[in-house]
Amino acid sequence: xxxxxxxxxxxxxxxxxxxxxxxxxxxxxxxEKTKKFFSLLKEAERELYPGCSKFSxxxxxxxxxxxxxxxxxxxxxxxxxxxxxxxxxxxxxxxPKSFYATRVLxxxxxxxxxxxxxxxxxWLCMKQPYMFLTLLIxxxxxxxxxxxxxxxxxxxxxxxxxxxxxxxxDAESNxxxxxxxxxxxxxxxxxxxxxxxxxxxxxxxxxxxxxxxTRHRYLRNRQKMCYMGHRRWLSMDHRFQKNAASFDGTVExxxxxx
Ligand SMILES: [Zn+2]
Numbered sequence: 001x002x003x004x005x006x007x008x009x010x011x012x013x014x015x016x017x018x019x020x021x022x023x024x025x026x027x028x029x030x031x032e033k034t035k036k037f038f039s040l041l042k043e044a045e046r047e048l049y050p051g052c053s054k055f056s057x058x059x060x061x062x063x064x065x066x067x068x069x070x071x072x073x074x075x076x077x078x079x080x081x082x083x084x085x086x087x088x089x090x091x092x093x094x095x096p097k098s099f100y101a102t103r104v105l106x107x108x109x110x111x112x113x114x115x116x117x118x119x120x121x122x123w124l125c126m127k128q129p130y131m132f133l134t135l136l137i138x139x140x141x142x143x144x145x146x147x148x149x150x151x152x153x154x155x156x157x158x159x160x161x162x163x164x165x166x167x168x169x170d171a172e173s174n175x176x177x178x179x180x181x182x183x184x185x186x187x188x189x190x191x192x193x194x195x196x197x198x199x200x201x202x203x204x205x206x207x208x209x210x211x212x213x214t215r216h217r218y219l220r221n222r223q224k225m226c227y228m229g230h231r232r233w234l235s236m237d238h239r240f241q242k243n244a245a246s247f248d249g250t251v252e253x254x255x256x257x258x
Contacts, residue, residue, distance in 0.1 A: 028176075034169035044056065050091075057095065079099045147196065158181075161180060162180060165179055165180040167179075210230075215227065215228040231252040
């Protein structure tokens with residue numbers, strides 16, 4: 001499970017700092033937040049109960065929360081299950097007492113890691129195991145414009161990372177350094193583009209690449225808009241340019257929209 005966390009949060013395997021590795025410079029060794037993260041992680045990695053080799057506290061509650069989410073359990077029923085499990089487990093179990101306590105543990109871990117542990121070397125940070133892929137899939141009822149509410153949660157952190165940066169622990173050199181980060185791209189379907197970018201995907205100018213030079217035609221019988229003129233994106237001597245019969249009866253002389 002800790003490998004999963006290291007992968008998910010993009011941090012190298014932890015070598016606990018010792019007095020020998022903490023030098024006189026204030027930039028040497030982990031700062032207080034990083035120490036807190038590692039101590040929380042150590043706590044969460046304890047065996048579920050004395051002698052349990054299959055689960056740590058963290059791996060068990062992650063599994064439980066997964067089932068809770070899939071099955072739509074209420075927070076109260078989750079707490080009731082935890083209480084029952086604590087009764088059934090041998091003395092000395094490390095399971096949180098309630099849903100609230102579980103949430104606090106995970107929130108502390110995640111809030112620290114997301115803001116302070118993006119410290120991979122450049123040649124590693126673009127490798128697949130170290131990438132975050134966040135998916136927002138909301139089934140038949142899309143979020144619509146409310147997607148802003150979800151994204152708002154990270155806006156302040158992204159602005160901080162871009163404009164000011166944050167002090168970050170580099171586990172490899174055991175030193176703190178100043179890091180900046182940026183939000184690079186999103187991959188989304190066409191409807192989501194409208195919600196994220198504000199570009200209308202309906203009406204006369206619905207094609208983002210063609211922009212204000214979008215060629216459109218309303219098909220009265222089909223009662224829908226049709227978007228033409230995409231041969232403009234081919235080379236001028238492409239065989240499609242003069243092939244009127246296979247398109248809308250026209251030949252194409254224009255170059256691509258700029
Ligand atoms: Zn277009």
